Amino acid sequence: MSTVVDDELWSAIGDPIRRTMIDLLLSDGPGTATSLSRQLPVTRQAVSKHLAVLDRVGLIHAEPAGRERHYQVDEAQLARAVAQLSAVGSTWDARLRRIKRIAETVERHRTNEGS
Amino acid sequence: MSTVVDDELWSAIGDPIRRTMIDLLLSDGPGTATSLSRQLPVTRQAVSKHLAVLDRVGLIHAEPAGRERHYQVDEAQLARAVAQLSAVGSTWDARLRRIKRIAETVERHRTNEGS
DNA sequence: GTTGAGTGCAACCAAAGGTTGCGAAAGGTG
DNA sequence: CACCTTTCGCAACCTTTGGTTGCACTCAAC
Numbered sequence: 001m002s003t004v005v006d007d008e009l010w011s012a013i014g015d016p017i018r019r020t021m022i023d024l025l026l027s028d029g030p031g032t033a034t035s036l037s038r039q040l041p042v043t044r045q046a047v048s049k050h051l052a053v054l055d056r057v058g059l060i061h062a063e064p065a066g067r068e069r070h071y072q073v074d075e076a077q078l079a080r081a082v083a084q085l086s087a088v089g090s091t092w093d094a095r096l097r098r099i100k101r102i103a104e105t106v107e108r109h110r111t112n113e114g115s
Numbered sequence: 116m117s118t119v120v121d122d123e124l125w126s127a128i129g130d131p132i133r134r135t136m137i138d139l140l141l142s143d144g145p146g147t148a149t150s151l152s153r154q155l156p157v158t159r160q161a162v163s164k165h166l167a168v169l170d171r172v173g174l175i176h177a178e179p180a181g182r183e184r185h186y187q188v189d190e191a192q193l194a195r196a197v198a199q200l201s202a203v204g205s206t207w208d209a210r211l212r213r214i215k216r217i218a219e220t221v222e223r224h225r226t227n228e229g230s
Numbered sequence: 231g232t233t234g235a236g237t238g239c240a241a242c243c244a245a246a247g248g249t250t251g252c253g254a255a256a257g258g259t260g
Numbered sequence: 261c262a263c264c265t266t267t268c269g270c271a272a273c274c275t276t277t278g279g280t281t282g283c284a285c286t287c288a289a290c
Contacts, residue, residue, distance in 0.1 A: 007131045014129025015278085016122045019203070026210040034236055046279050048238080067236055067287040075211050082211075085204040088134070089197045095141040096190050096197075130247085149267060161248050163269080182256035182267055 009081050012057045017042060018050050022073060025060065030072035124196050127172045132157060133165050137188060140175065145187035 013019055021036055033051055037044040051071055054060045058077045063070045128134055136151055148166055152159040166186055169175045173192045178185045 010129065010131060010134075014125065016125065017278085019125075022207070026207065026214070032236075042278085043280065044236085045238090045281085049278070069237075075214065078207060079211060082204045082207050085200050089200040089204070092137070092141065092193060092197050096194060099141070099190065132247085147267075157247085158249065159268085160250085160270095164247070184268075 006084060008057050009059070009084060012053055012059055013081055013085075015050070015053075017046075018054060021047070021050060021054070022059065022078070025071065025073045030063070030070045032068050032070060036071075121199060123172050124174070124199060127169055127174055128196055128200075130165065130168075132161070133169060136162070136165060136169070137174065137193070140186065140188045145178070145185040147183050147185060149183075151186075 013022070017040060020040065024036055024039055025031055033044050033048040036051075037047040040047060051060065051062075055062060055071070058074055059081065060071050060073050063072070128137070132155060135155065139151055139154055140146055148159050148163040151166075152162040155162060166175065166177075170177060170186070173189055174196065175186050175188050178187070
């Protein structure tokens with residue numbers, strides 16, 4: 001059975017620019033498209049598109065303030081995303097461990113019978 | 116400071132089809148482009164391209180067998196990828212926790228002084 | 231009012247994921 | 261051997277996505 005994950009959430013945090021944006025919003029607090037673009041290697045418009053994607057999947061939400069739009073991380077949603085990350089990680093981890101154990105078992109059998 | 120991760124590894128496992136492919140290779144053992152495409156909603160050629168991507172970043176490696184090419188997961192590399200996943204997850208988790216703690220502290224102050 | 235910073239929208243470009251079509255190599259069978 | 265089937269790789273093409281430039285709009289401040 002394949003791992004059950006929300007593909008939209010995954011693809012949202014799969015992009016390196018978007019991951020950095022989340023990092024920035026977490027470490028520096030709420031920011032705007034312009035303020036984020038100053039710390040990123042892409043234009044404001046590109047940042048704006050990424051913000052739209054993150055907003056659409058609910059990882060961040062905007063708060064209009066005068067002529068600016070302040071974006072900030074939705075903690076509950078990010079927590080959900082982190083949970084999915086670690087879920088996939090631990091699934092693979094468990095399978096790797098199982099494969100290793102089987103390999104060792106086979107090795108043991110081979111050694112015993114090969115004498 | 117932004118989280119330090121190998122962007123190539125991330126984008127490799129960021130694709131839902133590629134994640135499923137890794138799942139299949141882990142659960143069913145080595146497979147070919149054709150055998151994988153039978154269990155996936157895309158054509159053999161698409162699977163072949165994904166296999167090339169995963170091969171390029173080292174998550175899997177091919178073993179020619181007659182007219183077939185058997186692909187299997189490189190356990191060490193996948194373990195590295197899993198480590199990076201959990202690293203990002205725990206970084207965000209820690210920041211969420213810190214934000215929550217600060218929020219609670221502020222709340223405590225507000226309540227005390229607001230009496 | 232005029233000026234300037236911040237935004238949104240539209241057009242355009244390049245890369246990535248996906249498809250179809252075809253030709254080549256390896257295995258099975260008459 | 262000849263034939264047929266399976267698997268594969270390559271090339272052409274389409275669509276989506278990330279990125280850019282250019283322009284018009286809004287709101288705050290002078």
